[in-house]
Amino acid sequence: xxxxxxxxxxxxxxxxxxxxxxxxxxxxxxxxxxxxxxxxxxxxxxxxxxxxxxxxxxxxxxxxxxxxxxxxxxxxxxxxxxxxxxxxxxxxxxxxxxxxxxxxxxxxxxxxxxxxxxxxxxxxxxxxxxxxxxxxxxxxxxxxxxxxxxxxxxxxxxxxxxxxxxxxxxxxxxxxxxxxxxxxxxxxxxxxxxxxxxxxxxxxxxxxxxxxxxxxxxxxxxxxxxxxxxxxxxxxxxxxxxxxxxxxxxxxxxxxxxxxxxxxxxxxxxxxxxxxxxxxxxxxxxxxxxxxxxxxxxxxxxxxxxxxxxxxxxxxxxxxxxxxxxxxxxxxxxxxxxxxxxxxxxxxxxxxxx
Amino acid sequence: xxxxxxxxxxxxxxxxxxxxxxxxxxxxxxxxxxxxxxxxxxxxxxxxxxxxxxxxxxxxxxxxxxxxxxxxxxxxxxxxxxxxxxxxxxxxxxxxxxxxxxxxxxxxxxxxxxxxxxxxxxxxxxxxxxxxxxx
Ligand SMILES: [Zn+2]
Numbered sequence: 008x009x010x011x012x013x014x015x016x017x018x019x020x021x022x023x024x025x026x027x028x029x030x031x032x033x034x035x036x037x038x039x040x041x042x043x044x045x046x047x048x049x050x051x052x053x054x055x056x057x058x059x060x061x062x063x064x065x066x067x068x069x070x071x072x073x074x075x076x077x078x079x080x081x082x083x084x085x086x087x088x089x090x091x092x093x094x095x096x097x098x099x100x101x102x103x104x105x106x107x108x109x110x111x112x113x114x115x116x117x118x119x120x121x122x123x124x125x126x127x128x129x130x131x132x133x134x135x136x137x138x139x140x141x142x143x144x145x146x147x148x149x150x151x152x153x154x155x156x157x158x159x160x161x162x163x164x165x166x167x168x169x170x171x172x173x174x175x176x177x178x179x180x181x182x183x184x185x186x187x188x189x190x191x192x193x194x195x196x197x198x199x200x201x202x203x204x205x206x207x208x209x210x211x212x213x214x215x216x217x218x219x220x221x222x223x224x225x226x227x228x229x230x231x232x233x234x235x236x237x238x239x240x241x242x243x244x245x246x247x248x249x250x251x252x253x254x255x256x257x258x259x260x261x262x263x264x265x266x267x268x269x270x271x272x273x274x275x276x277x278x279x280x281x282x283x284x285x286x287x288x289x290x291x292x293x294x295x296x297x298x299x300x301x302x303x304x305x306x307x308x309x310x311x312x313x314x315x316x317x318x319x320x321x322x323x324x325x326x327x328x329x330x331x332x333x334x335x336x337x338x339x340x341x342x343x344x345x346x347x348x349x350x351x352x353x354x355x356x357x358x359x360x361x
Numbered sequence: 362x363x364x365x366x367x368x369x370x371x372x373x374x375x376x377x378x379x380x381x382x383x384x385x386x387x388x389x390x391x392x393x394x395x396x397x398x399x400x401x402x403x404x405x406x407x408x409x410x411x412x413x414x415x416x417x418x419x420x421x422x423x424x425x426x427x428x429x430x431x432x433x434x435x436x437x438x439x440x441x442x443x444x445x446x447x448x449x450x451x452x453x454x455x456x457x458x459x460x461x462x463x464x465x466x467x468x469x470x471x472x473x474x475x476x477x478x479x480x481x482x483x484x485x486x487x488x489x490x491x492x493x494x495x496x
Contacts, residue, residue, distance in 0.1 A: 026456055058432055059455055059473040063486065067472040095474075095484055104486060108377035108472050110410075336496050351432070 011139035012188055016181020017318070018145065019077025019174040019327060022290045023069040024277050024337035027055040029349045031164050037346045038159045045164045049251025053278025055344065056153045056168035058352050061095045066151035067105050069170035069283070072331035073147065074109065076182070077174035081109050084174070085143025086116040086134065090127025090282040092200070093153045094119060105149065116143070123198060124247060125308025126150070127171070127282040132188055132314060134175040145176040150282030157206035158355050165250055167278025171286035182324040183293060183302070186317040187234045191225035198309035214309070219249065222313040223257050223305050230303075230315035238262040241317075242300040245288040247307035248274035263303065270295060276338050289318075291334040298322040363428065364478040369485055376487040379470065381448050382406040392448040411448050414493055415441040417466040418449065422459055429476035429485075435459070441468055441490055456491040467493040 030052045031045035056065060066089055074081065087106040094101055102117035111117075120126040127150025134146035151170035156162035178184045197218035200207035223246055231237065238244075244263045246254040251274050258268045271288035280287055285306035292302050297320065304316040350356050374380070381392040386403035392411070397404050420439035430436060437454040439462075454462070455473055468490035475487040 057456060059453075059475070059489070061474055061484075064472045064474060107373060108486070110378065332494050332496050336494060340494055 010187060012135055012185035014178050015135045015138045015175060016178040016184035016321070017173050017293070018079060018176040018181055019073040019075070020182070020290050020293050021069045021072025021074070021076060021172045021331055022287055022334045022337055023065045023072065023170040024054045024280075024287070024334070024340075025056040025060055025065065025168050026340050026342050027057060027344045027348070027352065028052045028341050029055050029344060029346065033346050034163055038163075040161075044161065047252070048164055049275050050164050050278070051275045052343070053165065053167035054169055054280070055349050055352055060153070060168070062089075062091045062093050062151040062153055062170070063095055063101045063104050065153070065168065065170035066091070066101065066149040066172065067108055069151065069172035070105060070109060070147055070149050073172040073174050075331045076327040077145070077176070078330070079145055079174060079176070081111045082114070084111045084115060084145050084147050086137055086146040087111055088117075088127075088130035088133065088146065088148050089119045090122070090125070090130050090148075090150045091119060091152055092121060092123055092126070092281060093155060097202075101151075111147070122312060123308035123310050124281045124284060125306045125312055125314065127286060128306035128308070128314045129190075131173065131175065131316075132190060135185055135188065138175055138177065145174055148173045148175060150286045152281035152283060153353070154279060154281045155200070155206050158350070160206070162207070162209065165274070165279040167280050169277060169280030169283040169287055171280075171283040171290050173286070180323070181321060182327050183318050183320045186301070186319055187230060187236075188314060188316045189226055189229040189233055190312060190314045191222055191229055192312035193222070195222070195309075195311035197311055209309075214249070215253070218309060218311045219247070219253055219307055220257055220260060222311050223247070223307050223315075224260055226313035226315040227261050227303065227305055230317060234317060236317055240301060241267060241303040243271055243292045243296065244268050244303040244305075245271035245285050245292060246305045247285045247313070248272060248288060249279050249284070251275045273334060273338065287334055293320065293324055294328050294333040294335065296320045296324060298324060364483050364485070366483060369483060376475075376485070377472065379411040379448070379450065379488060380408055381411050381446065382408050390446050390448060392450070411443055411446060412470065413443060413445060415443045415468045415470065415490060417454070417462065417464060417468055418442050419464070420454060420462050427476075429478055433476070437462070439490070453487070453489040454491070455489045461492070469493045
């Protein structure tokens with residue numbers, strides 16, 4: 008059975024995590040949460056973007072790392088797609104700024120996509136089609152977010168900042184090859200932010216079962232039915248990481264062992280980077296996997312949808328991982344800040360008119 | 362809205378990327394790039410992108426900031442040099458505490474937000490430098 012995925016793969020991958028960290032114990036101290044609240048989410052600390060960072064600057068650095076690993080000319084990139092729910096401009100593409108800064112313009116497609124935390128994953132599926140059809144030679148897919156959370160909302164323990172990027176191209180030159188992919192989407196209002204609203208709202212009990220779990224299970228089951236693959240065929244599994252508990256619980260539902268999930272589970276140290284969440288976990292797998300290993304990747308976005316991918320790592324992964332900083336390099340680069348600095352960096356302080 | 366949009370638009374390439382020219386006649390590097398070599402007058406020059414690591418030469422912290430830069434202060438501005446081509450630029454230094462600054466500090470160029478034209482106006486991005494990451 009021939010599928011478009013088989014001719015397409017990841018040529019280069021790149022990460023970015025800002026250096027500032029806010030301890031969840033500091034959030035609990037400020038808002039009077041019992042210490043169990045962040046503990047029950049499996050959280051230790053989260054990454055916070057600095058005062059001069061946003062989803063454009065973070066996406067740029069992740070993309071630069073992906074291009075370094077891919078070693079392709081920016082001129083050969085035929086599409087730049089950015090998945091984000093924290094665009095600096097409501098109207099004006101982030102993709103065109105990043106494409107200009109990387110020297111990809113003007114001969115390129117470029118657009119921002121929105122589907123909560125899975126827009127960048129939709130961009131991955133689109134890029135598979137665009138590369139397989141020959142429409143473009145390479146596509147650059149970026150997931151980048153400075154996730155917002157209302158001060159005092161339980162979401163504040165996890166909502167963080169980070170970016171992940173991938174150069175997608177022909178399987179011949181890939182560090183990891185797509186084997187199959189499947190998407191599962193329904194209209195499920197578990198989390199949203201209205202136009203002009205500063206912070207998102209979410210339905211506490213609704214985010215788990217009917218949203219996160221049923222969509223990821225739906226996507227992964229669809230992938231298994233399409234391919235005949237089983238949980239035992241995979242060496243690693245990476246799921247969207249809204250906290251450190253949900254990915255392990257969904258793995259149990261699917262029948263994937265905990266040990267296959269832990270290597271890609273980065274949320275307790277950096278938080279939920281939204282569009283970069285599962286993709287940062289996948290980047291960490293590419294940082295450590297052996298050639299021939301098979302990865303199950305399943306991002307999720309509220310609203311709601313999930314994509315499941317089967318991906319096989321090739322021997323090209325070994326050389327390329329040395330060409331840019333790894334996820335662990337970024338996790339190790341860390342400076343703890345207090346809640347006041349976090350409030351300033353993330354514009355939580357209402358300023359007087361200038 | 363106070364910023365000149367045409368001015369930002371014209372300069373975006375210089376803000377986002379660092380380019381210089383090498384003279385084919387006398388081999389000297391010209392920065393900022395120009396169509397004529399300022400050392401020998403030759404028009405036979407070649408544009409190239411300056412990248413890699415740079416070193417901090419000197420720096421200062423700016424506390425009385427221009428409009429649009431308020432939230433970024435103190436703004437650390439430094440002269441940095443790329444040892445391989447000798448290009449020196451004046452740029453923002455970021456992700457650093459004032460007490461970490463020293464001559465010869467190894468830096469890498471990255472893109473950052475430089476200023477904002479109020480809540481509704483344009484956001485200006487530019488290359489800035491931060492201490493090289495440990496790998
Ligand atoms: Zn000359």
